[in-house]
Amino acid sequence: MNKVEKIRVGISIGDLNGIGPEVVLKTFEDPRMLDFCTPVIFASSKVLSFQKKQLKLATNFQSVDHVDRIVHGKVNVINVWNEGVEINFGQSDEKIGDYARKSLEAATKALKEGKVDVLVTAPINKHNIQSKEFDFPGHTDYLAKELDGESLMFMITGELKVGLLTDHVPVSEIANHITPELIKKKIGIIHDSLVKDFRVRKPKIAVLGINPHSGDNGVIGKEDDEILRPTIKELFEGGKLVYGPYSADSFFGSDGYKKFDAIVAAYHDQGLIPFKTLSFGKGVNYTAGLEKVRTSPDHGTAYEVAGKGEADNSSFKEALFAALSIYKARNEHVELTSNVLKKRPAKI
The missing domain is CATH 3.40.718.10 (Isopropylmalate Dehydrogenase)
Structure with missing residues (x-):
């Protein structure tokens, strides 16, 4: 150039x-x-x-x-x-x-x-x-x-990329917003962005649970078992390397995020608190999907x-x-x- x-x-x-x-x-x-x-x-x-x-x-x-x-x-x-x-x-x-x-x-x-x-x-x-x-x-x-296009808040650094299922949504309304259709749409945007924008040929994507401990088999909420798991399974069987849901409290501390090309958080603070802690002020907010x-x-x-x-x-x-x-x-x-x-x- x-x-x-x-x-x-x-x-x-x-x-x-x-x-x-x-x-x-x-x-x-x-x-x-x-x-x-x-x-x-x-x-x-x-x-x-x-x-x-x-x-x-x-x-x-x-x-x-x-x-x-x-x-x-x-x-x-x-x-x-x-x-x-x-x-x-x-x-x-x-x-x-x-x-x-x-x-x-x-x-x-x-x-x-x-x-x-x-x-x-x-x-x-x-x-x-x-x-x-x-x-x-x-x-x-x-x-x-x-x-x-369909916009998605995608927080990125060299080693860490975090996308959100919901962004500026009150905590009391998060579970009501997360549907199989939303999950498929958001993960689809992240997958396409990794391929087109970041040169990742076969993206591996981790999904964090909605509830603490991903619901603990329904003890702490049923959304993970009834909405998240079946949708992740459907996406995986359709050819996308999507895994989870993972318990959010231990996922980043164990360096598990380094095994994936992107992580999908259920809501704003679940994704942005660990992202900003790990990125040390060098993170970037990218609007994917446009x-x-x-x-x-x-x-x-x-x-x-x-x-x-x-x-x-x-x-x-x-x-x-x-x-x-x-x-x-x-x-x-x-x-x-x-x-x-x-x-x-x-x-x-």
Whole structure:
């Protein structure tokens, strides 16, 4: 890939009072990052200039009026708005939430139109971004509506990949949401993603139990025996290497996860607590199942350290590299599949 063909990475800036702008600017403070991609930040050059000065960063960027005019070899900032914005680090503000929405919408539009190749999102505040224009629990649900495909929250690192059957669902409602149809759909997305996005030829997938000790043969809930086990058996007999359900309390501590290409958790905290504990801030939130590639760091706005210059950009950088890797893997898969089809003899 030559210089003018770098992958174009669209970046939504997230909550301006949080650490999003800081981790973005820190990532591109190193000019060598431009050897890997062409960043396109959807925000405002005025806001980023303020952040750069406050945080004493040396990131160079150029202001661009339209995404068609981005320059490869530069950090491009698309001015989604031009007015000044009052920044109060560490504070939740509905006006700031509205700017986060504007950035996300502009970046998503560019992704849909093929103006950027992948999307990396900085953290939003799920509360202050809510409005008539944005009525979603988070990025994943919004992108599921805007982009083609069935979305799935897939937390990834080099050694560990965790998918969720349910994500932003109250604990009291989890069991009601988990059906054979949902299990098949979510595991299908994970299986396809492992093949297309991560170059795994025959994925091995572990499924964690819904109840403690996977229900203990019905003593602690019947969902595992009546819903999960029969569905896993059906998937296995259909050719997918799916195993379980495994008791979640001991699964990660015993290093059992290392035997599998992905783990499926029944609900949000069951999967994300061990993932974030083991990934040490380098995890990535990947929205699998969509026609387009979107990743984000595995942390939130971190108001407590915003504006202090102390934010760690490791997870954002990992999210950026993951987006590039997945994009390349998908293109390779399409090319490989196309070549295989071309070589097949015509049926008479």
